[in-house]
Amino acid sequence: MNAPERSRSLFRFAAPHNFYPLAGRLAPWFAAAALILTFAGLWLGFFVAPTDATQGQVYRVIFIHVPAAWMSMFIYLVMAFWSAVGLVMNTRLSFVMSQALAPTGAMFCFVALWTGALWGKPTWGAYWVWDARLTSQLLLLFLYFGFIALTRAIEDPRRADRAGAIIALVGAVNVPIIYFSVQWWNTLHQGASVSLTKAPSMATTMLAGMLVMAIAAWMYTIAVVLWRARSMILERERHTEWVGAVLEREAQLKGGRA
Amino acid sequence: MLSTFLAVLRRDLLLAWRGRADVLVTLAFFVIVVCLFPFGVGAEPNQLRAIAPGVLWVAALLACLLSLHRLFAQDYADGTLEQLLLSSEPAALWVTAKVLAFWLSTGLPVVAVAPGLALLLDLEQGALPVLVLSLALGTPILGLLGAVGAALTLGLRGGGMLLALLVLPLFVPVLIFGAGAVEAEMSGSGAAAHLLLLGGGLAGALALAPWACAAALRITTD
Known part of the structure; x- marks a missing residue:
């Protein structure tokens, strides 16, 4: 008796007008957690963790690089997951989530490449x-760029949602193929000249700093995606009554404060 | 079911034959792109021989990409596509027929011309059969993957560039194994592994891409 009730109460939030206030309540908490964890992680990484024996100070870029690379790959999977849910269950919120995730994923992907280049030079x-x-x-x-460009290029949101979902799924099927083909291509060409694998013994503080930064990246992603999803919901549902009521209430609150 | 497949195939091949100029333009593009490389990198034979597999494969890939928009555009414009989708025949079936016709009219000519161009770049003659085989196995994969992108970008402004952005990352494995097969043959290590992987890729794409393409066409014409 209890289980179906709970599942229904969770599915309640698949409706945009229920999700909107929930996201608004949750996002600031995740943002605060992200801020605190970022400061803690950077402090651990830059002041507590010892200097690396072989790489010197340069290695400290991993405190940003590794969490960004993890997030960029993980976000694509989550995006593909929401796309599949959207296509199967036909829920509008799933498409909103996958499109809200894409810019953050692309950003982390770029940060990983950029910090990697800065680490690679020395x-x-x-x-x-x-x-x-x-x-x-x-x-x-x-792949992120393709997804973002396609969903932005189509004006009809219904078509944009579904087309984006298909390309996200096609991309997700291809990611492992691309990864292994590229790996094989590289080993065929130049052998294992450069290996990114670190020395196996990593100081505990290094590992701790990296993990704290990874959790901070998670919190940041959740907060930003919730906020982005909120504004996408407002834009899409602008003709409905509940959006009008929400906007009016927010305007009143602001007016009262001024 | 077979009759539907053959009817769509025959119709598309007939249309391609009536519009031969388009096919010839694709072929001319392929030839010209390959001929540009010696001007860019210099005519030193050793260097040309080293880059020949990659150049031929990239040119074939671009020729395929530039002709992809023709796959559904005309049928979309004159309403044939909607009629096909409304029919009771499974969409994946006639999508496969259309992609096969597309490959026969644009991919096959490229495969046929490639050995001649390879001689222009001084590729070893012993590697020519592998080049032809790798292109014959690889270009249908490009057509199948590209068909999904073409269906998704149908009727969009700036669809051509968008199509390139969508499908080029997906083409990378095909390029790696296709050009890699010829290079492996030239270096003497044998191309069997690359060709088997290309064949496996073709079987996988043939099984999955028509369904994705059919779903994309339904979304587009919705």
């Missing part, structure tokens, strides 16, 4: 090498 002597991981990260960035 360590490998080159900003860019055609290493398998770098190349597949670059192709992932192009």
Whole structure:
């Protein structure tokens, strides 16, 4: 008796007018957590963690680089997941979520590439090498761009949602193929000249700093995506009554404060 | 079911034959792109021989990309596509027929011309059969993957550039194994593994892409 009731109460939030206030309540908490964890992680990374024996101070870029790379890959999976849910269950909110995730994923992808280049110059002597991981990260960035460009180019939101969902799923099927083909291509060409795998023994504080930063990246993503989803919902549902009521209430609150 | 497949195939091939100029333009584009490379990188034979597989494959890939918009555009404009979608025949079936006709009219000519161009770049003659085989296995994959992108961007402003952005990242594995097969043959390590992977890719794309393409066409014409 209890279980179906609870599941119904969770499904309640699939409706945009229920999700909108919930997201508004939750987002500031995630943002605050992101802020605190970022400061804690950076403090751990820059002041507590010891200097690396072989790489010196340069290695400290991993406190931003590794969480960004993790997030960029994970967000694409979540995007594909929401796209599949949207196509199967026909829920508008799922498409909103997948489109709200895309810009953040692309941003993390770019940050990972950029910090990687800054780390590569002093360590490998080159900003860019055609290493398998770098190349597949670059192709992932192009997949994000394709998804964003397609969903923005189609004016009818129904068609944009579904077309974007299909390309996200096609991309998700191809990501492992791309990754392994690029890996094989690279090893065929130049052998294992550059390996990104770190020395196995990592100081505990280094690992702690990296994990704290990774959780901070999670919190940041959740907060930003909730906020972005909120404004997308307002834009899409602007003709409905509940949006009018919400906007009026918010205007009154602002007027009361002034 | 087979009769539907053959009817769509025959119709598309007939249309391609009546509009031969389009096919010839694609072919001319392929030839010209390949001929541009010696001007860009210099005519040193050793260098040309080294980059020949990659150049031929990239040119074939671009020729395929530039002709992809023809796949559904005309049928979309004159309403044939909607009639096909309304019919009781499974959409994946006639989509496969259309992609096959597309490949026969644009991919096959490229495959046929490639050995001649390879001689222009001084590619070893022993590697020519592998080049032809890799293109014959790889270009249908490009057509199948591209068909999904073409269906999604149908009727959009700036659809051509968008189509390139969507499908080029997906083409990368095909390019790697296609050009890699020829290079492996030239270096003496044998192209069997690359060609088998291309064949596997073709089987996978043939099984999955028509469904995705049919779903994309339904969304577009909704």
